[in-house]
Amino acid sequence: MDLFLHQILAGLATGGIYASVALALVMIYQATHLVNFAQGEMAMFATYLAWALLQAGVPYWGAFAITVASAFVLGVALERIVIRPVENSPILVIVIVFIALLVIFNSVAGWIFSYTIKPFPSPFPAQPLFGNSYVSSHELGSTAITLVVLLLLFVFFRFTPLGLAMRAAAQNPVSSRLVGIRVGWMLALGWGLAAAIGAVAGMMVAPTVFLEPNMMGGVLLYAFAGALLGGIDSPGGAVLGGFIVGVLENVVGAYVGTELKLTLALVVIVGVLVVRPSGMFGRVNVVRV
Amino acid sequence: MSTTAARGTTAGPAAAGHAPREGSADGTAGRGAPSLLDVRGLAAQYGPTKVLHGIDFSVGESGITAILGANGAGKTTLLRAVCNMIRTSGEVRLAGERIDGLQTESIVRRGVAHVPDGRGTFMNLSVEENLRLGAHTRKDRAEIGDDCERMYAHFPRLKERRRQQAGTLSGGEQQMLAVSRALMLRPRLLLLDEPSFGLAPLIVQQLFEILRGINQSERIGMLLVEQNAAMALALADHAYLLETGRVVMSGPAETIRSDESIRRSYLGY
Numbered sequence: 001m002d003l004f005l006h007q008i009l010a011g012l013a014t015g016g017i018y019a020s021v022a023l024a025l026v027m028i029y030q031a032t033h034l035v036n037f038a039q040g041e042m043a044m045f046a047t048y049l050a051w052a053l054l055q056a057g058v059p060y061w062g063a064f065a066i067t068v069a070s071a072f073v074l075g076v077a078l079e080r081i082v083i084r085p086v087e088n089s090p091i092l093v094i095v096i097v098f099i100a101l102l103v104i105f106n107s108v109a110g111w112i113f114s115y116t117i118k119p120f121p122s123p124f125p126a127q128p129l130f131g132n133s134y135v136s137s138h139e140l141g142s143t144a145i146t147l148v149v150l151l152l153l154f155v156f157f158r159f160t161p162l163g164l165a166m167r168a169a170a171q172n173p174v175s176s177r178l179v180g181i182r183v184g185w186m187l188a189l190g191w192g193l194a195a196a197i198g199a200v201a202g203m204m205v206a207p208t209v210f211l212e213p214n215m216m217g218g219v220l221l222y223a224f225a226g227a228l229l230g231g232i233d234s235p236g237g238a239v240l241g242g243f244i245v246g247v248l249e250n251v252v253g254a255y256v257g258t259e260l261k262l263t264l265a266l267v268v269i270v271g272v273l274v275v276r277p278s279g280m281f282g283r284v285n286v287v288r289v
Numbered sequence: 290m291s292t293t294a295a296r297g298t299t300a301g302p303a304a305a306g307h308a309p310r311e312g313s314a315d316g317t318a319g320r321g322a323p324s325l326l327d328v329r330g331l332a333a334q335y336g337p338t339k340v341l342h343g344i345d346f347s348v349g350e351s352g353i354t355a356i357l358g359a360n361g362a363g364k365t366t367l368l369r370a371v372c373n374m375i376r377t378s379g380e381v382r383l384a385g386e387r388i389d390g391l392q393t394e395s396i397v398r399r400g401v402a403h404v405p406d407g408r409g410t411f412m413n414l415s416v417e418e419n420l421r422l423g424a425h426t427r428k429d430r431a432e433i434g435d436d437c438e439r440m441y442a443h444f445p446r447l448k449e450r451r452r453q454q455a456g457t458l459s460g461g462e463q464q465m466l467a468v469s470r471a472l473m474l475r476p477r478l479l480l481l482d483e484p485s486f487g488l489a490p491l492i493v494q495q496l497f498e499i500l501r502g503i504n505q506s507e508r509i510g511m512l513l514v515e516q517n518a519a520m521a522l523a524l525a526d527h528a529y530l531l532e533t534g535r536v537v538m539s540g541p542a543e544t545i546r547s548d549e550s551i552r553r554s555y556l557g558y
Contacts, residue, residue, distance in 0.1 A: 161425065168411050168422050175409035178372070179470065180397035180426035 006134045007254045008247055013139035014208070014222075015246020016146030020201040021216075021223035022230070022238040023150065024194035029232050031170040031190050032083075034094055035224065038101035040216030042078075043198030045105045046071040047206050047215075048113050050199075051120060060123045064203060068196045075195025079188040109213040120206035142204040149200055150239055153193070157235075166190060218262060222249060225268040231282025241279065323385055325350045325510040326371070326478055331379035333363075333370040340366040341534045343379065348478065348527075351508035353500075355521040355542060357555070358531035364514040365406045367531070368480045371512070372396045372403055383478065398426050402476035404484055408467040412456030416447055419455045419466055423473030433473070440469035443499050460487035468496065472503065478510045485517045493517070497524050518555075522546040530555055 021039060028036045046067050053063035082101065086093050124141035157163035169176040169186035176183050202216065209215045222245050230241025245268060253261045278284045324347035333341040340363045348354040358364050370377040372393050381389040388396050397403070402423075411419050420440060424433045441448035444465040450458060455466060464487055471479055484500070485493040497520055503509055515521035522528055522542045530538040530545075538551065545551055 161421070161430075164414075164418055164422060165425055168414065168418075168425075171413055172409070172411050174374070175405070175411060176422075177374070177393040178397060178403045178405055178409060179422050179474065180394050181422070182394050 002134070003254065007250045009135040010139055011247030011250030012243060013135070013143045013246070014205070014250065015226075015243035016143045017201045017205045017219060018223045018226045018246050019239040019242025020146055020149060020197050021219055022227035022242040023153065023235055024197045024201075025223060025227045026232060026235050026238040027190050027194045029227075031187050032094070034091065034098070035232070036194070037095070037098040037220070038105060039194065039198055040220030040223075041102045041105035041109075042071070042075070042195050043202035044213060044216045045109050046074070046195070046199035047120065047202035047211060048109050050203050051113070051118060051211055054121065060121065064123070067203065068199050071199035072192040072196040076188045076192040078195070079191035083191070084184070106213050113213070115213055118211040120203070120211040122207040138207055145200065145204060149197060153197070221262065221265045222246070225265040228269055228272045228279055231279030233283055234279065234281040237279055237281030240281075323350070324348060325352070325384055326512065327382040328371065329380040331367070331370055331377060331381065333366050333375050333377040335375065339534065341370060344534075344536055346529050346536065346539070348510045348512050351504065351510050352527065353504055353511040353513060353525045355513045355515060355525035355528040356531055357515060357518050357521060357528055359516075361533070362531040363534040364531055365482055368403065368405075368482050368512065368514055371480060372401055397474070400474070400477035401480065402471035402474040402478070403480045404467045404471045404482055406482045408463045410455045410458070410463045410466060412454070414455055415452055416455050416458070416466060417451045419470050420473050423470035427475065436473055436475070440472065444469060461489060461492060464488055465496070476509055478512065481511060481513045483514060483516060485515060485520060493520060500524060
């Protein structure tokens with residue numbers, strides 16, 4: 001029973017990471033109707049930046065803040081410089097740009113920082129908090145940070161005029177222009193936010209999976225499974241889906257075998273697409289012909 | 290001149306036969322004061338298809354100009370061209386300043402609100418959020434709430450449904466929402482694309498009363514595109530008749546309304 005409880009809690013901790021990345025995917029999906037395959041590598045790259053800052057002696061939370069801010073700027077710049085020119089191209093072109101970004105970030109990170117695996121520190125103490133034996137401080141802390149990020153985003157999108165404008169721009173660009181919203185900038189802002197969320201997720205997952213250019217490959221797959229499970233156009237659903245996939249992954253890993261962990265993500269992806277393509281909370285798109 | 294020819298959907302060959310009649314042949318409202326909107330040689334096309342062929346018209350300072358015409362005459366295109374939503378050429382001046390070539394967003398930010406064809410509802414957002422989006426460019430955050438209340442006073446139905454997803458509203462309610470959203474900008478110029486579309490006759494009358502009231506109390510200029518010629522002519526001070534992308538007639542609304550031959554041949558009532 002203890003083991004089971006531990007697996008659930010640990011699953012929630014990794015699930016939080018998946019939930020964040022899933023949310024980043026959904027944010028870009030809502031605006032472009034495409035999955036940004038480079039999301040994971042962008043997060044990885046940001047994590048390397050944090051690592052470099054830490055090596056340079058910057059205190060952890062300082063490095064954390066600088067990394068999130070830089071990731072935001074990088075995301076905005078990517079949208080303006082790389083995505084904007086292909087915005088109206090056929091889907092295949094944009095998908096290839098995403099894949100190119102994935103490969104570029106991956107190899108540039110390998111080139112600058114080498115492919116050797118590096119340890120990445122956790123900001124949380126090594127001994128368990130509150131004397132519990134179920135969950136490590138890092139798991140608890142990273143879950144808390146994930147929840148804070150999700151809460152901040154919720155408040156931002158729900159209660160601020162800018163958040164409202166971003167939602168409007170994503171779902172109805174034509175009408176948004178007619179009320180004076182600068183739609184192009186809203187999309188860029190979306191990329192910035194997605195990159196910033198990814199950076200947080202990267203820094204939270206790095207202490208567990210260790211820092212290397214391929215560290216986000218699995219995370220992206222789980223996050224994608226989570227986003228699909230919850231509904232790729234539903235932010236709340238994606239977050240829930242991320243947590244569910246995290247718990248499932250851990251339980252399957254503990255009771256069935258770790259070899260099947262990644263398989264599980266693929267089973268979820270294929271299963272959702274076959275049984276219920278819109279996910280748990282996604283909207284079924286009906287096209288009038 | 291038969292009445293059927295005028296309302297027919299393909300008035301192509303017939304259009305060429307009518308020279309612009311009545312007064313201002315240059316197609317302007319012809320007032321002494323500078324116009325709020327002044328358009329010269331406006332042309333627009335969708336791909337290779339030309340829809341507007343060099344149109345001149347204007348909206349007077351706090352005046353109401355109606356653009357009348359059958360389906361396919363280019364009325365909606367004309368409004369889209371004014372706020373640069375499609376490829377256009379020609380000169381568009383708002384209060385003397387050139388706005389052609391500006392981005393749609395920038396034109397809106399200069400005070401041009403648009404009730405678009407198809408209503409432009411933000412389907413997944415609530416009614417209240419739709420209204421607040423209308424005021425997106427305004428800085429006076431405090432007064433936005435009051436303006437929402439004013440819209441609710443105009444259209445109590447919207448108030449009942451303020452928390453509801455706008456996509457669940459009926460067509461008529463979405464039309465009210467579109468007009469309210471445009472007014473939330475506190476525009477200088479309001480472009481209205483078939484505001485009566487989908488509304489019950491009684492509501493249409495109310496809506497036009499509201500528009501008249503707003504026009505008089507807040508001095509908002511309006512460019513009104515309508516198929517309901519009787520209602521439009523009653524509201525407008527000036528009218529232009531559009532046929533396959535050309536102005537075939539223009540003049541004071543009063544004159545057009547009282548000219549029986551125009552009414553019969555072009556307006557079909």
